[in-house]
């Protein structure tokens with residue numbers, strides 16, 4: 001018989017969820033986008049080895065780590081059902097330092113402003129989730145680093161799930177495959193993911209977002225790289241001869257629409273985001289990220305850049321511009337539409353935990369998007385943490401408990417159709 005889990009405090013009391021989370025966030029696992037090694041930092045391999053030992057300590061004796069740092073483990077099923085994959089990533093974002101994280105515990109949060117070091121402030125007037133957590137225990141940074149709850153909350157929650165399942169052999173779950181992945185934050189988390197070794201039929205990443213949130217949509221993403229070749233000549237006798245590559249790179253930038261930038265768009269609106277410019281008068285390089293939720297919309301954005309290039313060339317035929325548009329990732333919703341039960345069961349599991357399901361598109365890419373494209377349909381479920389990638393990152397311990405309740409419900413829904 002299914003038992004629906006609605007009480008986060010039961011999880012917090014019976015498992016090492018919070019102490020394990022506090023232990024893991026203190027371990028620096030920052031990803032490095034400049035690195036060409038895999039994983040991008042050695043610290044992730046060290047953390048992987050630790051997670052491997054910790055899984056074995058919980059009785060998952062067949063847990064393994066491959067040479068790329070992926071840690072996988074199987075939990076035997078108790079009833080029939082597809083093998084459900086649960087994933088969390090080990091790395092933290094390079095946007096803000098993750099070294100020497102000193103988590104601060106605020107018990108029984110009273111609803112006021114929390115002041116951290118370096119003038120960092122958590123203000124309930126500006127942070128819509130804070131007022132929802134009055135009375136909770138909050139874990140924040142000390143203001144000098146990110147927290148790394150993204151995604152060590154997810155990692156600790158998967159461990160708490162295993163601990164809880166070990167204590168309750170009567171919970172009817174199908175076979176489960178647990179995975180910890182490197183380099184999600186730099187978009188490489190799915191690159192060397194061995195779907196066959198993982199062995200799941202469907203999967204969920206457990207990564208950031210407030211309790212109740214489910215993400216089944218990501219952007220479609222392309223990268224446009226423009227290389228401008230001008231004509232270099234001494235400025236002293238440049239009249240009528242010089243063609244300055246930088247000026248034309250600037251012309252392209254100037255013509256990108258004002259209202260289609262990351263800073264002027266939200267929800268399902270796409271954008272153009274110049275991410276890099278370098279060079280000199282003779283040659284310049286400009287990189288623009290193209291983002292849209294629809295494939296058609298993304299194609300239009302590529303066409304728009306092509307049109308800008310041809311317009312600029314018309315004005316200066318001596319200039320050369322090489323344009324390359326490289327696909328990055330695609331909105332996973334297109335594939336997941338064919339497997340609606342994956343989202344439906346996630347929604348049901350959230351509701352069974354006593355929470356309100358919220359579907360929101362992710363304005364970025366995820367491991368899930370890439371895994372879905374590789375053949376493992378994967379959506380994202382909340383881990384509870386908010387304000388990722390910076391010093392205002394925080395998480396409520398109750399929110400983490402809710403994430404484990406939701407996973408317990410989810411597994412039971414896959415293990416039995418009686419719950420629907």
Ligand SMILES: [Zn+2]
Pocket residue numbers: 089150151184207208
């Ligand atoms: Zn994350």
